[in-house]
Structure formats: structure tokens, C-alpha cells
Amino acid sequence: MYIMHNPSRYFLIIICIIAVTTLVCGCCGLFPQEEKPALTRAQTIPADVVKMGPETDDFAPIVHSYKWEKPVPLEGPINTAGAEDSPFITSDGNTFYFFFTPDVRVPVEKQIIDGVTGVYVSKKVNGAWTEPERFFLNGDLSMDGCICLQGDTMWFASVRTGNYGQVDVYTARNENGKWVDWTNAGEQLNKQYDIGEFHVTPDGNTIYFGWSANGTDTGSIWEGNRDIYKSEKVNGVWSQPVSLGPNVNSQYMDDQPFISADGNELWFTGQSRLGYTGPAVFRSVKMQNGEWGPAEEIVSNFAGEPTLDAAGNIYFIHHYYKDGNMIEADVYVARKK
Template sequence: MKLLYQLILLLIFSPLTTLAQNTTPKNLGTAINTSYDETKPIISPDGKTLFFARQNYPENFAGTKDAQDIYMSQMLNNSWQPARNIGEPLNDKHPNGVSSVSTDGHSMLVINGYDEYGDVLDGASISRKKGNLWGYPEMIYIQEFYNLNEYIDYYIANDERSMLLAIEQENSYGDQDLYVSFKIDEYNWSKPVNLGPQINSSSPEFSPFLAADNKTLFFASYGHGGYGNSDIYYSKRLDDSWQKWSKPENLGAEVNSSEFEAYYTIDASGEDAFFVTTKGSVGGSKDIYTMTLPYKFRPDPVLLLSGEVVYSINGAKMEAEVVFTNINDYKQNESIVSDVETGFSHILAKGFTYQYMAVKKGYIGLLQYQDLSNMNEYKELKETLQLIPILKGSEIPVHHITFVNNADMFRPDAYFELDRFASLLQSYPKMQVEIIGHTQQLPLSSENERLSYNRAKAVGQYFENKGVHSDRLRIKGAGESIPFNDSIKPSIKTDIDYSDRITIKIISMDWEKPQPKDTDEDGIIDIEDDCPTLFGVAENNGCPEITEETKEVLKEALEGIEFELAKDVIREQSYPILDKVVEVMQENVDYKLKISGHTDDQGDDDANLILSHKRAQATKKYLMDKGIAILRLDAVGYGEMKPIESNDTAEGRAKNRRVEFEIVFD
């Protein structure tokens, strides 16, 4: 029984042992720390490069009289390498320090406003990396900026759209407060806004750090009832106003003491933290420590996406933009640069779905997707993004022109890609493409071929509706005959099969719009010509001109042809008028004549219809007897269906009893 009890205890407590964390801070050792002050550490998102400042060190730019230089160390084989001075142009005779580093490692925010003459001003600047060299810092500008304090800290968030500042202004709650400023463009930022009384106290708040989730804030404060001196605190941003925060929570005795603690920084995974303390340091100086971040203080998980952009034909690395869009609201568009040496790196927050692609003039990128709506742990992903040249023969597989299952109707999420390729065709008016449908959703190959053709046809029709000439579009259904076997598969939505896609194949880059045909060479194009094979005039919609004399003859025939009462016998006094009609037809061999018989509404409807038809036929027979070919004559009776006057009067009924003549053409 005792053995069983021990076994139960083992089963109960062993998982807790597995989940136990080593949260005891550890000095980074002599590779990083010296008897001089090391401060303001910044860890790169991938956790492999540590930047920090070293004060009054003999190897500083101006030796021990140099207040502060920037140093860096890299992690190799799970060990920090000896720190080295980062050198010029970032280090000079002035105090230098790193405030933040971009996710891709290509840019760095440093203290001081560097100007073009080599002098420094109050403020901050951005240095950009080319290859292994950091460029000369360029000053940023913050609207209505001023600082009443001798100290200042900055931190640009990983999304590079918000910047935290530790400054003192007239609306501060006491000494340094934390503020936020928002990016306007590459070098301009908005007026700082105080984060409010939940974060700021009557004592100094400084060293702000915003985790990769863009919500979790770590900062140092002499207020909030700490252990003594400055302590490090944790708070969570609760909405997009930047005014609502969870109550700041002290990181506890594992981190804070009665001595100085500040400058807390963590990598994108949220596991490893670095901070500065004087407790247990070399010679009472400030040293940098590391520890595993306790679960309760960890930020929301993120995806650290890195990779490279390559030329689709030979795999060569290329420099290009990588553009990200949060498709939950299509508002959060972010753009980063992927360079040839180091590629790109970017952080995507949980809770959203993102689309992204490489962008470069003269090339087409493949759209990628990442759904992080249900993400529950930190992830790292490396991807290769292809750029396909806009050249004859290029084939672009498009997986996100999506269709309703087993149908040729677009899904709502298809229109981004439809519009992107419609825009491409509009931008290249001489481009001619083949639109090829692929699918294997149906049981029979013949069914798949038909469905894929109809889908390709629907895409072509969408482009036509956007103004693309139909002659620029060739439609093909490949069904399941061409499997997708690209060695570099794009990241696509989880409910899409790689086999189901549209291929846009560029078949020409020198298409010329067909000239409109004018078969009869009358200056009126066939599509607008009612008589495209007969030379005509615009006044008659491209048909031959009908002279005023002919019109007068037809009018006379309309008004003057008479029949015996209730019969289809033409009265003799009408013969001279009909003979004039014969003469017109003989002189104009291209004319055809439509003869329409009509009655008033007196009598039986059916009888009227028969009578009108017989009168039209009698007129036709008269013309035929005079030598007009039957193929040039058409006779129709309409009865009382088409009155031209009211049947309520004798005069109106007389006008409705008539035979009409209309010149027509093939």
C-alpha cells in the first residue's frame, strides 16, 4: 500500500517538475561584463546578437573619458563571444547607445541626433546596415518634442509603427514618464502622448521595452512601491488607445532587489530575458544578467518569419520588398526589405491571418498566407519567396483565385488576386496571357477538364469586365493533367489544395490591338455598320443612302394604295403608284422591300389579321408580276395590332387601313 501511495505521488508531481523553470538570474560573465558599467542591453529578436553600452571603458572611442560606447556580442555554440566595440560611425567622442534594433537586423535606433557635419544634437537617429557595415545615422524628427529631464530613453516596437519614450514634459506625473509616438513616415513621428497614471507615477519611469506581441511592456520605475532603488515592472496594453494598461506588476525578488535594476529586454520567443543590476556585479558596477522569463510574465506568442527572396528561374538571391497585410482588417500594411546578404526577418502577432509576397518592379511575387488566429506557442519559420519575371514564357501559379467547391463561382477571398492580375494586365497593355485552369475535385477526368475550363473562362471574363481586350486572353482547361510539383511551395490557405489553381502564362509581350474592320470601306466600322458589306452613309447607319425621291414614292404608296371593300383586290387607281415603287426597285438592285398590311379594329380580329396578310401578299404579287424578284420582297400582315391613329374616329380608322413599304438591306 505504501508503494502504491508513493507511485501516485510520483505521477502527480512529476509533470510539475517537468514544467519547472530556472528563473534564477545569471551573470553573463567576463565575455560581456567588466568592472566598468555595462548597461542598456538590447537583444535581437532571434536571440543571437546582444547590443549594449559600456561606460568609461579604456577601449571606448575616447578612452576612459568617453562616457559611453556601443558594444556587441554574438551567440556561438551556446556561448556569448567576447564583446567588441561596434566602431565608427556609431561610436564617437559623444555618449553612444542603442535604443532598439529592427526585426530584420537591418536598422538600429541610436541615441543622439547625428547631423551631416558630424555633430550631435539632442534626439535620436536611425542607422541602416549594408552588408556588415552600419551607415551614418540619420536623425528622426518628433513633432512638438521637448524633454525637461537630463535623461532620456527610446524604444521602437518591432512593428516599427510605434515608439516609446521616457521623457519629462509639463504634463508628466513626476520626473520621467513613459510616452508613445506614432510613425508618420521614414523619419517623422507624431507628438508624444503620455501613457497615463496606470503606468506613470510621481517617481521616474524609464527603460521601456515592448515585447514582440506589441502589447507586453517592461519598464523600470522608482515608484509603484518596489523593493528600493529602481525595480522592473510588467504591464499589458489592453486596447489600441495606449491609455488602458493592466496594473503594473513587480517582477519579484528573483529579479528586483534593494539595488538598481532596469533595462529589461527579451527575445521574440519570450523565453530569455536580459537586464541590468548592480546586485552581485563585478566591483559594484552595473552588469548584465540573463534569466528564463517566468510564464506569468511572458508575452503572447508570435511567429518569427525569416527567409530570402530568389529569382524563380535560377534561384539567385534578390533584393526586394516584402509586403505584409493583416487581412482581418486590410489596414495594417507593413513593408520590409529583403537584401541579398541576410534576406529578411519579420514578426507576426497571434490572433490574425496575414498575406504577404515579394514585390519588385518587373517581377510578380506569389501570394503567401499565414493563419495565426489559433496560435498558442512561439514559432520560427524560414521561407523562400519567389519572384517571377514579367517575360514571354513565364508561368505564374495562382492558388488564391479561389472558387466555390466543385463550381466555377468565385469565393469572396478570390478578388484580391483577381484585381492584382487585372491591374497587371492594365499596366502592361501589350501583354497577352493564357489562363489555364487546374483541378482534381471531381471523380472523372472529363469533369475536371470541363470545370477547370469554366473556371479559367470565369477569370477571363472578370478581366474583360475590367477593360482587358478579349483578344489578349486565351482560355484553357487542363483538369488534372498537369500536377503542381514546384520545388518551392508557397504557403497557402489550409482549405486549398495545391492542385487547384489558375496558371497565368505570358504568351506575348508585343500584342497589338486589332484594327476595326470596315468591309465596305465606307468609313463606318463593321461593328457599328447596319450594312457592313454595302457602301453606305452615316445618316443611314452605314446602309446606302435612300434619296428624298424614293422616300416620297414610299410615302405616296402608303397614302394612296386602295383595295376593294373587305377584299384583297387592288383598285386600278393604285396601279400608277405601285408602278413607281417598281421603278425604285429596278433602279436600286441592293434594295429589299418589306410590305406590311394593316387594318382598323372593326370586325373580327382573326379576320382582320387574314385580310391584312392577303393585302400584303397581293401587293407583293403585283410587284413580282412587274419583274421584281421574290427574294427581294417580304410581305407580312399585322391586322389591327399596329394602329397609327385612334380607331375611335372614321378618319383614324381610314389611316389605320394601310400598306406600308420599308427599304431594307442584307
């Protein structure tokens, strides 16, 4: 997710929130977000932004396992010429959450006030995805993303005033189809551990996340030495983070974990270990002793942030690069054979 990648921007974002709240509060909190004039995603994508696709892609995603079909852009209205990111699909494969921003060239502190950057949801109806709709997890300015839905509880990351750190973990509760009771997940996760991108198991008692134990994490997904850790909630207290070990973690960056619905597969983003360009999607299968088995590189070439439905279809983000510059990002899917 874009807001998680550059710590130098976190401070600017928080300043922006405070400044805009103070100077133009008529736009950001004196009335509910739902009452604001709505902008469509298409309306805010600049005319000079080029829509990319497999036919113009210098680094098309490659799948290395015979168990999945060739990755393709997700069908329907979810992908645009802007940047789709930070995906989450429900186990039944019928509800898709993601983060969107119209122009990757725009600084994050400006994205937060562009009226369209944020989290969206699309539902599959009669086999087709509906037009994504933006939804809000705050009545004031915030930059939200990294959705993880477990039952009626949504976990998400947010940059907003009142945080313990730069990007905090929050929860929300579903009430009659609306997400309410936005609540900070607490000082332990957000200040003491200051965890990175995460996934929570269905029972809500285990959280997997990217983390730098020695404090050398730069905040960039591909700089520093972030590894994947887990923490268990016991009697309301999160345990000291434990590394998933050398079967999962490498000498490179490993982050953005996802646990399959049955709890037996760990999927994550890491630097390619097969010599391909950029990040790749990895899979580790839980062994009989409960430990995670050796990680296997499944999808390469600027592939990351995997999320799976119960059928085993892999949904991930693919970033398009041209001449060393990121152009946009789309949701791709590699369907299980």
C-alpha cells in the same frame, strides 16, 4: 545608460567633443575609427576596481513572479569588473548589444576619450557568447548607446556635435554587416519633444519613451517626474506624445520602455513600488481594448533597462552598490520557466 542621467554633464561632454576635435584631431576623425589602435575592455579596467557578484551583493535582484527563474549574471564574457549598461537583445536571442565603460568613477567627459567606452556586440555561437567587439556609429568623437534594432535599421542615442539637443536620437542602416548612413532622427523628436530613452516598434511607426511633459525633468533617472509616453508616425510626422496613463505611470520615475516582439507586453524601469531599494523592472500586458494593463513589479533591487528575447527571457542591468556607492554594473538574466 550613464550618459542619459546627468544633464549638467551633457554640456561638458559637448565642450569636450569640440575641444578634443580641435586640439587633438589626429586622434578623432582624420582617419576612420576602425584604423585606431584597439584597446581591450580588460586593459582599461583599473586594478583597484572590484569585480562584484551575487556572493558579495548587498542588494541581489529578486524576482516576484513564478514564471521566471532566479536572476543570475549573464554567462560568458560580456560582464566584467567595469560597467555594462543599456542592453538590447535581438528577438532570436543570438545577438546582444550593450554599452560599456571601464570605471564608473570616471567623469563622462573623460569616458568619451578613453578609447574603450562605447557600444559593443556579442553573438551566440554554438550556445556560447563570443567575446564582445566594439563597433562605431560615427567617424568622429561621440558617446553612443541605447541601441534599438528593428530589421536592418538601428536606432540609437548619441552625444555628438551637430545635435539639436544634448542627447539626440539617430538611425543607422545595415549594409553588408556594417552600420552606415548615421542619420539624425529629426528636429521633431530631438528638439520639439526632446525625448528620453526609447524603444521603437518593428514597423518603425510607434516610439515609446521616457518624457517629462511639464519640463521639470532633471535628466536623472530618479529625479523629476518622467513618465512613459508614445508617439505615432503618420505621413512622416510624429504625433504629439500621449501618456500611457495611470496603469503604467506612477508618482515616481518611470522610464526606459521595451516592447516585446509580439507587441503585447510593455517592460520598463521604475522606482520599486513594493518597498525594495532602488529601481525595479515592471511589466504591463496589453488588454483587449488596446490599453496597457496595470503594471506588475517583476524584478527588484537595482534592476533596470529590461530587454527580452522571443522566448521571454528577461535581460536587465543590475547596479552593485556598497556603502551608498555604485561599484559596477552587470547584465543579469531571469530565464522564463
